[in-house]
Amino acid sequence: MQSWGGVAPFVAILTLLAAAPGRFPSTAEPPFQLDSVSSIERLRLPALKRRPTLDVDASSATVRLEVAPAEVARVAAALRATSRIACPSLTEEPAAVVLRCRTHLVSAAISGPRQAETLDLRELRVLPWDGRARPPRVALDPAELGMGAPCPGSTPAGRGECAFARGADDKALAAFRAALGTPEASLAELRLGDLELEANRPAEAVRHWQAARAHPVVGRLAGSRLCELDPDCFGSPIMQDFQRSDGLPSSAHADVLLRGARLRAILGDPLGAARQLSPEIVDAHGACRRSPAFCRETLLSALRLPLPAGSEALSLWMELPDRRHGPLALDLARAAAERAADSGAPVFGASVLGSISEQVPAAQLPAHLLRQAELYLQGNDRARASVVVEFVRAHNKGKLHPDPRWAKVVEGIEQRPGVLPTQLRDPAAGVAPELATAAATASKARALKLNGDRR
Structure with a gap:
């Protein structure tokens, strides 16, 4: 079990947010306590010629180990001989062993020295953040946030965001660090947190997102990220408030919309997520143009x-x-x-x-x-x-x-x-x-969604 700082539940801070949408308290650092893992299993793998390739798909609740075809039977036999609570079902494919898990909130890793690897399975109480569950990168517009000119940017935080959008992480990191202490520091803190999470350092990500709370728009995006990692907030009505994108500028709206689709897919409804994103994919100016790979x-x-x-x-x-x-x-x-x-x-x-x-x-x-x-x-x-x-x-x-x-x-x-x-x-x-029937169903679903958006 992990615990990261603070003694009071973070939900208290989120209650304040519900009372004052879009603005974080500007007083002392909000407390945050996270107990993200509900169970851990370490399964010993047989000695293999090459390290297995791991593919964790939270939306289908599966963990797939890709191995040489000649080694599938040995890996399957080793895992069948081990009691597996998190992922009890096992099937063999020509070049893979697939475990089906009892929850979509699952994370996995291969660890240990060469030819003595273990498969580490974790059941989570919050959204997974690695593998296919990795959050999308959605480029924000510095001008929309009042943080300088559009890309390539005219402020350190704006230039960092533009570098982040094109995948130049080293340049983005340097620019965001230079932006700390400036009026645009909230955007820098948000993105420093995102980069820390991508590096599998969630505790550091939390620290940066907490520091991003002062800006009315960036603060809402930071609050959504914090809620995804807090068991008290995750799945609560407060989380639904964070998924609302009304009143946000276009780029921030896209961030909220795509992260909402990610949540839906991870929780086992990838078709619903695809329906939700379909208008955004078809529209040349839709949210998916900011993260086409994710969509x-x-x-x-x-x-x-x-x-x-x-x-x-x-x-x-x-x-x-x-x-x-x-x-x-x-x-x-x-x-x-x-x-x-x-x-x-x-x-x-x-x-x-x-x-x-x-x-x-x-x-x-x-x-x-x-x-x-x-x-x-x-x-x-x-x-x-x-x-x-x-x-x-x-x-x-x-x-x-x-x-x-x-x-x-x-x-x-x-x-x-x-x-x-x-x-x-x-x-x-x-x-x-x-x-033809499927096309009609999809068209009706999109029409219902668009009508709901208008209301």
């Missing part, structure tokens, strides 16, 4: 859901501007192709894979093309499946790759042609009916 990561989590949620997420992806390029374009296309196949439109899914082929790394291209051929064949489009096969042969000295799935594709192509399904034969029919 696409949220959409990707929704796309990986089974039907019917996956079909609705697919309809959201189909509205994504420039979906063939930008952050996670390849991962999104692959997930979209699978959801299209699940929804009864495998040929559409194969076409999605074909549209993104130029971005596939050379080492991944054989598997990518294999899946494209399989989806064409699943949709009874033997002609295009045959084109993919001949392309692979032409670029591999007349041979197919040794994966036995290629032999099944060739066998399927050589069978007597069947009749194409109506929705695939008739271009006017579009994609499968399930996709």
Whole structure:
């Protein structure tokens, strides 16, 4: 258990905030006490040739250890032999072992010396802040905050914010430190706290966010961050107050909106988070332009859901501007192709894979093309499946790759042609009916949200 400073609950400070929205008390340093971890487990792993790669997805409550295919069984056996309270379910994949946890508030790390690693699992009482749960970086506008000119900035804090927005952290850090003691110190303290949290130093992050409380706008952003790390505030009605973005300038509004979507996704509703962000993704001036990678990561989590949620997420992806390029374009296309196949439109899914082929790394291209051929064949489009096969042969000295799935594709192509399904034969029919239903559902959800925003 960890405890960071102070003796009184931080919720008392937040009560004052509710009485005076947008302004932090300017008196003594507010007390803060955090007991963030409810349980810790350390699981011994077998000696491995290489250190496992860890992927923690709080939205699906899973911890994934990627290991060499030959070592999957050994890792799974070692973890099955250990009592696991936080993540009791275990499944094996071709190159990974996946643990399913009983809470979305989970954190994990690989520790220990080489070939004597342990998997450390932590159940939290607050929002996780590492891995996929990492908060988005949302660029703030110094001019909107009254802290100098727009980027590149005319004050130390403004220049630091502009460097922070473009990922130049060393320059940002120096500028923020130079801004301490100036009228723009609140912005510097906010960002110094954000950088400390990214470095997994939450106690230092808390100290900086407390010092950012005086500014009416920056103080609200700092209060939201503090609430995420305080068990007394997290999940309380006070937290809902911090998620309100009314009255905030555009860039601060985007920060609150995206962090609210992050909260929703982490707590197990990635589709709801994707719905919430969809208007912001489609709008060229929406909040997602300030953190496109985060918005696409949220959409990707929704796309990986089974039907019917996956079909609705697919309809959201189909509205994504420039979906063939930008952050996670390849991962999104692959997930979209699978959801299209699940929804009864495998040929559409194969076409999605074909549209993104130029971005596939050379080492991944054989598997990518294999899946494209399989989806064409699943949709009874033997002609295009045959084109993919001949392309692979032409670029591999007349041979197919040794994966036995290629032999099944060739066998399927050589069978007597069947009749194409109506929705695939008739271009006017579009994609499968399930996709049309999902698109209508997504459109209705966005309309409801926009109407709610207007009210």
